[in-house]
Amino acid sequence: MVKNMSNRRDDRGRELHKVTCADCGQETEVPFKPDGSRPVYCRECYRKRRPRRY
Numbered sequence: 001m002v003k004n005m006s007n008r009r010d011d012r013g014r015e016l017h018k019v020t021c022a023d024c025g026q027e028t029e030v031p032f033k034p035d036g037s038r039p040v041y042c043r044e045c046y047r048k049r050r051p052r053r054y
Contacts, residue, residue, distance in 0.1 A: 022041055
C-alpha cells in the first residue's frame with residue numbers, strides 16, 4: 001500500500017472561486033464560494049492573521 005506523504009489535500013475536482021483578498025487586495029482563488037458575510041484572505045494574509053499554535 002502506497003501512502004501519499006503530502007500534507008496537501010487532494011483538490012482534484014474541487015471548484016475554485018476567484019476572490020479579492022480583504023487585506024492586501026490581491027486576486028486569489030479559494031475552494032469555497034464566499035457568501036459575503038466574512039472577509040476572505042489570500043494564503044499569505046491568512047497565514048499572518050491565523051492564531052499561532054503552541
